[in-house]
Amino acid sequence: MSTPELLARHPDGTPRLVGGFSPTSGLHHFPIAEVCPYSGAADVERRLLSPTGTLWGWTSVETAPPGYAGPVPYGFGIVELPEGIRIVTRLTEPDPSRLAFGQPVRLVVEMMPVTDGDTAEIYAFAP
Amino acid sequence: MNVTITGVGLHPFGRFEDRSVTDLGIGAVRAALTDAGTREIDAAFCGTAYAGVAAGHKVLGALGLTGMPIVDVEAGCASGGAALILAAGMIQAGRARRVLVFGIEKMPRGMIRSTFFEPWREQAGLAATPAYFALRAQRLMRDTGLTKEHLAAVVVKNRANGVDNPDAMFRKPSTVDGVLASRVVCEPLHLHMLCSPNEGAAALVVESAGADGVTVAGAALRSHLPGGVLGEATPLSGTTDDTLTPPSTLAAQDAYDQAAITPSELDLVECQDTDAARELLSYVELGLCEPELLVDWVESGHTTRGGRLPVNVSGGLLSKGEPLGASAVGQLVELTRQLRGDAGARQVAGAQTALAHTVGRGANACAVILRRD
Numbered sequence: 087m088s089t090p091e092l093l094a095r096h097p098d099g100t101p102r103l104v105g106g107f108s109p110t111s112g113l114h115h116f117p118i119a120e121v122c123p124y125s126g127a128a129d130v131e132r133r134l135l136s137p138t139g140t141l142w143g144w145t146s147v148e149t150a151p152p153g154y155a156g157p158v159p160y161g162f163g164i165v166e167l168p169e170g171i172r173i174v175t176r177l178t179e180p181d182p183s184r185l186a187f188g189q190p191v192r193l194v195v196e197m198m199p200v201t202d203g204d205t206a207e208i209y210a211f212a213p
Numbered sequence: 214m215n216v217t218i219t220g221v222g223l224h225p226f227g228r229f230e231d232r233s234v235t236d237l238g239i240g241a242v243r244a245a246l247t248d249a250g251t252r253e254i255d256a257a258f259c260g261t262a263y264a265g266v267a268a269g270h271k272v273l274g275a276l277g278l279t280g281m282p283i284v285d286v287e288a289g290c291a292s293g294g295a296a297l298i299l300a301a302g303m304i305q306a307g308r309a310r311r312v313l314v315f316g317i318e319k320m321p322r323g324m325i326r327s328t329f330f331e332p333w334r335e336q337a338g339l340a341a342t343p344a345y346f347a348l349r350a351q352r353l354m355r356d357t358g359l360t361k362e363h364l365a366a367v368v369v370k371n372r373a374n375g376v377d378n379p380d381a382m383f384r385k386p387s388t389v390d391g392v393l394a395s396r397v398v399c400e401p402l403h404l405h406m407l408c409s410p411n412e413g414a415a416a417l418v419v420e421s422a423g424a425d426g427v428t429v430a431g432a433a434l435r436s437h438l439p440g441g442v443l444g445e446a447t448p449l450s451g452t453t454d455d456t457l458t459p460p461s462t463l464a465a466q467d468a469y470d471q472a473a474i475t476p477s478e479l480d481l482v483e484c485q486d487t488d489a490a491r492e493l494l495s496y497v498e499l500g501l502c503e504p505e506l507l508v509d510w511v512e513s514g515h516t517t518r519g520g521r522l523p524v525n526v527s528g529g530l531l532s533k534g535e536p537l538g539a540s541a542v543g544q545l546v547e548l549t550r551q552l553r554g555d556a557g558a559r560q561v562a563g564a565q566t567a568l569a570h571t572v573g574r575g576a577n578a579c580a581v582i583l584r585r586d
Binding site: 116164 | 335348397450524
């Protein structure tokens with residue numbers, strides 16, 4: 087099993103999502119892939135994506151889905167970044183009534199329990 | 214398409230602890246062969262996602278129906294539609310005269326687990342299929358003015374239809390208050406707004422044109438275009454392009470073109486109601502209704518059994534439950550019975566033209582138009 091490179095540190099020390107950008111398609115994608123998933127172009131450049139965006143959709147997951155050992159309920163939504171990309175992400179706010187369309191959100195890193203008592207870093211967005 | 218359905222059979226949808234997926238398939242296939250009045254079959258296609266290696270062979274092997282080509286077909290919720298299209302293609306190519314199309318499934322209990330998702334996505338909580346449904350429902354509500362009460366009304370409609378379907382899993386009527394009192398799975402979707410994965414099988418015998426039966430006037434399978442973040446492809450990101458044509462629309466347009474009809478000529482529809490909002494989105498994607506009219510369509514009861522365009526008179530997946538591989542074939546069994554006038558208490562009077570629609574994992578979308586002349 088291979089996990090794609092999801093997160094990296096910006097030189098200023100803050101976390102960023104690692105995306106790809108294809109100059110020929112003019113589009114960003116996430117996670118970074120060898121070829122542009124929209125056009126098949128092979129000119130993908132590694133880009134650290136903007137750490138802030140706006141909320142495009144959200145819900146709350148009330149019971150643990152298969153293969154998930156983290157806390158419930160948890161926030162789940164879509165964040166639109168200034169690069170013109172929408173990211174499916176965890177949200178730190180699990181109460182849907184406290185979120186709004188277009189609300190500014192910022193990238194944070196959460197530690198998620200995985201198998202055998204281990205934890206792994208996973209991205210989330212916070213209001 | 215010059216293909217005719219001459220036999221249909223169904224094993225009820227539900228939970229059957231004492232029966233294997235092969236048993237379910239045997240029941241449906243035997244019923245379809247009996248209905249068609251023949252065992253002379255040139256090829257078979259079996260839709261299934263979870264039944265494992267050579268699952269179709271096990272069903273037909275138990276019936277002494279081997280020697281012909283047998284192919285299992287997986288295209289998510291559209292598996293059975295894909296099986297029909299492959300069968301029709303074989304007939305049109307002159308490589309078979311009569312083909313068996315069936316779908317079988319025994320779904321795991323609870324939230325669907327799929328090999329589609331990588332382990333890291335499951336661990337991160339980013340593989341929660343109902344959450345994707347919820348986000349899509351939320352956007353649809355925002356764009357159209359639909360409320361949770363409207364979503365609940367879809368459940369009430371389909372459950373009312375399910376009361377008259379002896380092959381459905383849920384056969385008790387529901388109320389808007391009852392739906393909204395069921396627990397929230399992922400806001401805005403309550404438990405009763407989501408269909409239950411379950412078990413079942415369905416089968417068709419299809420033949421070249423000229424046979425007496427219900428005509429397959431159009432049948433198309435399409436996948437999603439790259440870029441959309443909300444669709445059944447369930448990606449981790451997407452573009453901000455909101456003009457992408459969804460796969461259900463692509464498939465429906467192909468099917469309408471093949472049948473040379475417009476959506477206004479349909480007498481009834483079976484569409485994907487994995488969740489209540491999915492049914493309403495399907496009205497738009499299939500060209501049945503403009504988005505700004507969705508609220509009116511729900512409030513006016515246009516898609517109830519006595520309405521302008523009945524949708525999911527079988528009870529839909531919300532009443533029948535969803536055995537993935539059998540789901541699309543099950544719709545075609547229902548519509549064939551309707552067009553024959555054999556649907557009993559569920560019968561839509563005078564129905565001549567009908568559309569079946571499935572969309573799911575992949576994304577795969579299938580649209581099939583049936584006609585009785």
